[in-house]
Amino acid sequence: xxxxxxxKSSYSAANNNCVExxxxxxxxELRESDDGEIIVRTTPAKFAKFLQGAKAGExxxxxxxxx
Numbered sequence: 001x002x003x004x005x006x007x008k009s010s011y012s013a014a015n016n017n018c019v020e021x022x023x024x025x026x027x028x029e030l031r032e033s034d035d036g037e038i039i040v041r042t043t044p045a046k047f048a049k050f051l052q053g054a055k056a057g058e059x060x061x062x063x064x065x066x067x
Contacts (some may be wrong), residue, residue: 004023006022007022011023017034027042030047
């Protein structure tokens with residue numbers, strides 16, 4: 001991925017409530033589409049590790065909130 005244009009997941013369909021990603025000057029940038037002013041920047045290596053963890057379910061417990 002070497003684009004200055006924001007890209008969103010194909011799973012998002014036509015929804016505007018998604019995470020968008022792009023690369024700029026060798027860094028990966030992420031933002032939430034409905035709040036585009038907040039941008040998180042990281043290295044490609046750290047982003048790859050994050051994606052590996054997400055695919056492996058490493059963060060699934062963050063969705064389990066006690067009442």
